[in-house]
Amino acid sequence: MTDFAATRRAFHLPQGIAYLDGNSLGPMPVAARDRVARMMAEEWSEMLIGGWNKAGWYVQPRTVGDRIARLIGAGPEQVVMGDTLSIKVFQAVSAALRLRPGRRVILSDSGNFPSDLYVADGLARAVGAELRVVAPDDVASAITDNLAVLMLTEVDYRTGRRHDMAALTARAHEVGALTVWDLAHSAGALDVDLLGADADFAVGCTYKYLNGGPGAPAFIWIHPRHADAAQPILQGWMGHDAPFAFDLDYRPAAGIERMRVGTPPVIALAALDAALDVWDGVSLSDLRARSVQLTEAFIAGTGAACPDVALNSPRDPALRGSQVSLRHPQAYAVMQALIAAGVIGDFRAPDVLRFGFAPLFNDLDDVERAVETLARVLRDGSWNDEAFHRMSAVT
Ligand SMILES: Cc1ncc(COP(=O)(O)O)c(C=O)c1O
Ligand SMILES: Nc1ccccc1C(=O)C[C@H](N)C(=O)O
The missing domain is CATH 3.40.640.10 (Type I PLP-dependent aspartate aminotransferase-like (Major domain))
Structure with a gap:
């Protein structure tokens, strides 16, 4: 069995964030x-x-x-x-x-x-x-x-x-x-x-x-x-x-x-x-199984807790890679609010929130944090807060 706790430790992951953008730029291996x-x-x-x-x-x-x-x-x-x-x-x-x-x-x-x-x-x-x-x-x-x-x-x-x-x-x-x-x-x-x-x-x-x-x-x-x-x-x-x-x-x-x-x-x-x-000792079938586990958990979690977003990825894991995308009419602002709250995914025009799940360093805690944070951001409307936009425009 691949030791994914060990592969996660091989990376420098800044404190306090859930990094779900390894599908654009992977984090630094120490x-x-x-x-x-x-x-x-x-x-x-x-x-x-x-x-x-x-x-x-x-x-x-x-x-x-x-x-x-x-x-x-x-x-x-x-x-x-x-x-x-x-x-x-x-x-x-x-x-x-x-x-x-x-x-x-x-x-x-x-x-x-x-x-x-x-x-x-x-x-x-x-x-x-x-x-x-x-x-x-x-x-x-x-x-x-x-x-x-x-x-x-x-x-x-x-x-x-x-x-x-x-x-x-x-x-x-x-x-x-x-x-x-x-x-x-x-x-x-x-x-x-x-x-x-x-x-x-x-x-x-x-x-x-x-x-x-x-x-x-x-x-x-x-x-x-x-x-x-x-x-x-x-x-x-x-x-x-x-x-x-x-x-x-x-x-x-x-x-x-x-x-x-x-x-x-x-x-x-x-x-x-x-x-x-870091890949030495990683089995590709374990990698795939973990990827499916993470993306399934994220889809199930957001499906239950985030009624305002629509799944934009295939529901069947066999038809999907290791990322999940969700649609929201204000996807850009929602992603800015998520990033400000320490959940890093990305935005793709016109209305896509994109979350990459990299089996080497992402775990179920990242999934849970992302689901909870997205649910909170959508519920409390912080993405739509004018003060937040003024702030994010200069940072
Ligand atoms: C599928 C795909 N092809 C090509 C590129 C472009 O690669 P590069 O900028 O390294 O030329 C990217 C990402 O940037 C990509 O995701
Ligand atoms: N190479 C980059 C440089 C700067 C910013 C993004 C990229 C990406 O790789 C984007 C990626 N191809 C994507 O699927 O969106």
Whole structure:
């Protein structure tokens, strides 16, 4: 059994708050602060340029990628770190598109995160392809013969709705299309199984449920059947087969290494590597069970105590990720009042209160506190208090 009391103790959680925003930025693992301090004191300062080899900076995008692989149902040497998630989306979709010459349609849904849609749209315009965006429930029926790439975020950042990765991937494969899965709201939150779902490409960030810190690097995974065939569009020198030969011609490195672009963010990778230590000994089925327990308790609690909000997430946990969103016409003001009372979630336009439940550090006390505080804020109308608004406008 995973010891979640121990994983909670691994984080610095400021006194007096219930932090339900780990789905946007995970809290700081105490070991990350120490690791970065040590990296500065022992590596950068003393080794200087020698750190690339002596301290393993050069291979870190892969060694850290191997640690992420276990958390997303991938194998060793299949994941590489670097850049931002938006860049990794571009790399995955562009490589998938090149693997399907003659097909021009990229399909996504309106629940996707805007950056993914913007990036795919920009790419489509540049190469004469078409981005088609349908409602989340219409994705399966929009998978038609001319499809090149199905690009989806598994868990919707607003509603928490979870797509069926295995079923939609199978459907895409039936028509000869490839899949790109964005795991931003899945990695570290669910028992993701990329190989089991037979996905083609996956990308994700590490500053949410993986707790790598603000600006932590993103990851990209390619199924081994495509890894040596996928042609990078961003032909950066660190994805070259022999970067230090400084050839004038680009030749992609073997496998996933080709998805490296330029110099890795070594300090950020040190923090992320320490954050991943917390995952040692965490079983993904325990993680999922705890996530369901927390979200179920929150939905039941708010359902009973907060009649003024409406559930905006699927009621069935099988169709949901690790967050719950609620709707209220004055959601922004309600969230400001909640934050002032020490319950930190976030607001998403136009009327969504969003609460992330990160199994590594959230517990049933957080759920209870959030339910009670929300019920009180809604009951006593403090969110609607003019004095409160004047105060929150300046703080
Ligand atoms: C699903 C999803 N995709 C993409 C992004 C953008 O990632 P980045 O800012 O790291 O490029 C986010 C969050 O910011 C996200 O939630
Ligand atoms: N990277 C950020 C930087 C600043 C503020 C928020 C973010 C988020 O990650 C938002 C998140 N993608 C979301 O699902 O809302």
